[in-house]
Amino acid sequence: MTTQLSAPPLAPPELAAVHTRKLTKRYGGHLAVDGVGLTVRRGEVYGFLGPNGAGKTTTLRMVLGLVRPTSGAATVLGERAGTPAANRLVGALIEGPGFFPYLSGRDNLRALARHRGLRDAHVEDALAKVDLSVRGKDRFTSYSLGMKQRLGVAAALLGDPELLILDEPTNGLDPAGVSDMRKLIAELSAAGQTVLLSSHQLSEVQEICDRVGVISRGRLVTEATVGELRGGGRLLVRADPLDVALAVAMRVAGDDNVSIVDDAMQLRVDPARGAEVNRALVAAQVDVHEIRPVERSLEEVFFEMTKEDNR
Known part of the structure; x- marks a missing residue:
């Protein structure tokens, strides 16, 4: 039986959007995340990279409060990760979008918006940002993989969150869609939003990310600017x-x-x-x-x- 360790209070840097300290997750005898300490600064695009199974998604799920850490702790915009105060400030797409299949894309977003106390205007704004306004009336089941992914990003954008956590947002997109997603992320960053991005599209990360964290076998190998990593x-x-x-x-x-x-x-x-x-x-x-x-x-x-x- 795994004992849940109490995490010491965190004192994240003043400008941190996400700050973790010795964040660890163990599943039985498997150490999925091993003492990760990362800092995402407010207003930046942070690329979180690692091979499949390296611990990326588990780390992101702990930051969102979807998975309880075995030890260590995390804060989001100064709030304890996973608390209602933190979750109100965050929009996320983790491990692909999940929607009601027979509702339209627009109605799926409306259901989410009403649950969060948001008006329909937020739905239309989110659909426009991911270029789904015209297809918003169509059933989710009729969407291509790329369209489903864009709807997932639209859901993350509802309410204009201060922090976006996107796990493989370009999955299933064609080259034009990847380019559009890159432009959207750049626009969000320019408007002051923080983006924590997990992606296998390294060329895209190289173009849009300010800093990068690389995780390997559950441990954070490095955290640096893209320029610092490439210079070498x-x-x-x-x-x-x-x-x-x-x-x-x-x-x-x-x-x-x-x-x-x-x-x-x-x-x-x-x-x-x-x-x-x-x-x-x-x-x-x-x-x-x-x-x-x-x-x-x-x-x-x-x-x-x-x-x-x-x-």
Whole structure:
């Protein structure tokens, strides 16, 4: 039998929309989430990434109060996660939308709105934001997977919440729908709303997220800006003769920090050391054709950080 541990009171940073401390969830002998401590700042788009089974959805469900943590705690906009005070400030789409199948999309939203004490004007505004106004009269069963997903996002938008938590919001959308969702999230952020986004679309995350948290095997591996993750401190160098250049680069950067990629060298060093590397190569009578910082894609960083999960 699992004993529910009492969580100490949290004192989240002043600007935190979501703040967790040592958030942990155990199912029997399986540790699904292991001491996660993340901070989502107000007004930002935060990408929450991890392989299937890494603990993303369980973490989000604990933040929403849908799952009770084994230990640790979380706050949402300064309120204890899962309390009525916190839930009034949050809109969420977790693990796909669930609606009455034989009601129209509009009537499904109206039922949700009335339960929350909202007027029909909120429904029309939400349908317009996800481009479902024309199809709002149609039964939910007639919707494509992408339309069902957009209706789920519309439900999350009801009442203009301060925080949106979206679990795979582009699932089932075609390229045009993915682009529209990206624009919507950018508009919401520009209007001051905070978005916590879980997604497998790493190219989309790279374009729209301010910061990213990566979870692997239940543990938060890193939390940083997209730029910080992609930078990674690398220099690309094209030089001749390559064997001499390689020896010089290894002497300057260390043997383990130099690799050959497509007939060029990549050095895992601070790009600010570019001038130092260039001087060393020229002194060794190496012709330097190109030397510049390189950024990895978010996809490269993600697979590097979660390689244990992908074996």
